[in-house]
Amino acid sequence: MTDRGALEPVHVIGHLNPDTDAIAAALGYAWLLCERDGLNAIAARAGALNAQTAWVLKTVGLEPPRLLTDASPRFERIARTLPPILPDRSLREAWAVASGGHSAAPVVNSAGQPLGLVSGDSVFRFLSRQMDDRIDLDNVSVARILAVPCASAMDADVPRFPLTMRVRDGRARVVREERDDFLVTREDGTYFGICRSPDVLNPPRLRLILVDHNEPGQALGALEEADLLEVLDHHRLGNSPTTLPIPFTVDPVGSTSTLVCERMWLAGRQPPAPLAALLLAGLLSDTLILRSPTTTARDHLVAERLAGWGLQPPLDTFGTFQRYGEALLAAGAGLAVRPVESILNTDLKLYEGGGVHFGIAQVEVANLHELDDRLAEINAGLAALAEARGWGLAVLMVTDVVRGASRLVLAGRQAAALEELPYRRLPDGTLNAPDVVSRKKQLLPAILGLLS
Numbered sequence: 523m524t525d526r527g528a529l530e531p532v533h534v535i536g537h538l539n540p541d542t543d544a545i546a547a548a549l550g551y552a553w554l555l556c557e558r559d560g561l562n563a564i565a566a567r568a569g570a571l572n573a574q575t576a577w578v579l580k581t582v583g584l585e586p587p588r589l590l591t592d593a594s595p596r597f598e599r600i601a602r603t604l605p606p607i608l609p610d611r612s613l614r615e616a617w618a619v620a621s622g623g624h625s626a627a628p629v630v631n632s633a634g635q636p637l638g639l640v641s642g643d644s645v646f647r648f649l650s651r652q653m654d655d656r657i658d659l660d661n662v663s664v665a666r667i668l669a670v671p672c673a674s675a676m677d678a679d680v681p682r683f684p685l686t687m688r689v690r691d692g693r694a695r696v697v698r699e700e701r702d703d704f705l706v707t708r709e710d711g712t713y714f715g716i717c718r719s720p721d722v723l724n725p726p727r728l729r730l731i732l733v734d735h736n737e738p739g740q741a742l743g744a745l746e747e748a749d750l751l752e753v754l755d756h757h758r759l760g761n762s763p764t765t766l767p768i769p770f771t772v773d774p775v776g777s778t779s780t781l782v783c784e785r786m787w788l789a790g791r792q793p794p795a796p797l798a799a800l801l802l803a804g805l806l807s808d809t810l811i812l813r814s815p816t817t818t819a820r821d822h823l824v825a826e827r828l829a830g831w832g833l834q835p836p837l838d839t840f841g842t843f844q845r846y847g848e849a850l851l852a853a854g855a856g857l858a859v860r861p862v863e864s865i866l867n868t869d870l871k872l873y874e875g876g877g878v879h880f881g882i883a884q885v886e887v888a889n890l891h892e893l894d895d896r897l898a899e900i901n902a903g904l905a906a907l908a909e910a911r912g913w914g915l916a917v918l919m920v921t922d923v924v925r926g927a928s929r930l931v932l933a934g935r936q937a938a939a940l941e942e943l944p945y946r947r948l949p950d951g952t953l954n955a956p957d958v959v960s961r962k963k964q965l966l967p968a969i970l971g972l973l974s
């Protein structure tokens with residue numbers, strides 16, 4: 523690692539269009555770097571989650587890593603969060619903040635809106651105005667000057683930069699300015715901090731570790747603006763040159779999750795069960811449950827170990843890692859290529875309410891339109907399922923995991939009882955349920971309310 527210290531954040535990130543291995547390896551390796559080396563390692567992702575990965579994260583109970591679409595530093599990175607001062611406070615207080623921060627002092631109203639900065643320049647201009655107004659400065663004490671409200675001595679024309687803006691996009695503006703200090707605002711325009719021109723002209727570079735890829739074309743944007751610290755991968759070489767030597771591992775095993783787990787093992791660190799289960803998913807997804815020709819003996823060994831660590835209650839319901847892997851692959855397949863049997867049975871739960879036995883299956887998709895081509899088959903399959911099981915009602919809940927919405931397909935003798943659900947019926951007979959994603963917490967209570 524560089525001499526910039528252990529607490530400088532380092533982002534661990536996988537490739538664009540992240541798959542389960544890219545997400546699992548980023549979270550797993552970031553965890554190991556924190557645990558083993560005390561680094562401030564932060565897992566990141568270079569794009570939206572796919573349906574399979576969203577299913578795994580939900581199943582194991584982990585939050586997705588933060589989204590990082592490019593490596594160009596933002597104003598947030600160079601902002602100093604100096605305490606703001608209300609405009610009616612004294613110049614003396616502003617002065618204290620400014621000298622403490624070796625910069626200007628931010629003047630912010632009670633609603634959080636930045637009004638300006640008190641700087642050496644602005645105070646000097648304030649004094650000049652006093653002289654222009656023919657105030658006899660010989661007879662004005664320093665104490666009286668320092669007691670004026672700071673707003674009267676501030677510079678109100680300071681440029682503001684949103685914290686999410688790329689620093690490089692603000693550079694030209696800063697170069698034209700005579701000022702040295704600038705305001706950084708939140709998205710809603712409220713005060714976040716201030717920044718100084720040397721930091722705008724030469725911002726600290728993001729520090730990155732790439733996992734599950736090494737080609738710049740597969741990496742997040744503006745990779746050249748970051749310091750690359752390490753690569754941990756299992757793909758072909760396609761890397762670009764670096765200025766400094768870095769640890770670079772490309773080992774042709776079945777998944778990057780395998781490599782991460784081996785390093786945990788070597789370091790004598792056992793990850794928490796949800797993380798182990800996620801790494802197992804990364805391995806099983808990349809190797810198609812150890813069946814892909816990329817699979818090595820090491821992947822088999824690691825799968826056994828991760829299953830032991832990760833398939834603990836409540837994930838022990840999968841029994842074996844093979845069954846866990848099958849659920850995983852089914853979750854990622856989307857509706858287009860899956861047999862109706864698998865769509866209806868992979869995640870099916872049985873209930874009873876008001877004497878009616880019913881089942882609700884849930885399937886996750888990346889886009890609700892995946893349902894359209896398969897709707898006739900699904901309607902038939904769902905009706906057959908209700909008939910075969912003797913249920914009054916069968917429901918398929920198709921959930922768009924990206925946008926957070928569902929469509930419901932209904933079958934069974936009691937389906938009419940659901941007419942009163944607060945969801946709009948579409949021309950194809952399905953119900954449109956925006957904002958509904960949870961079977962347990964949203965759909966089931968609504969159905970039970972109508973049946974009882």
Ligand SMILES: [Mn+2]
Nearest residue numbers: 543734778808
């Ligand atoms: Mn991979």
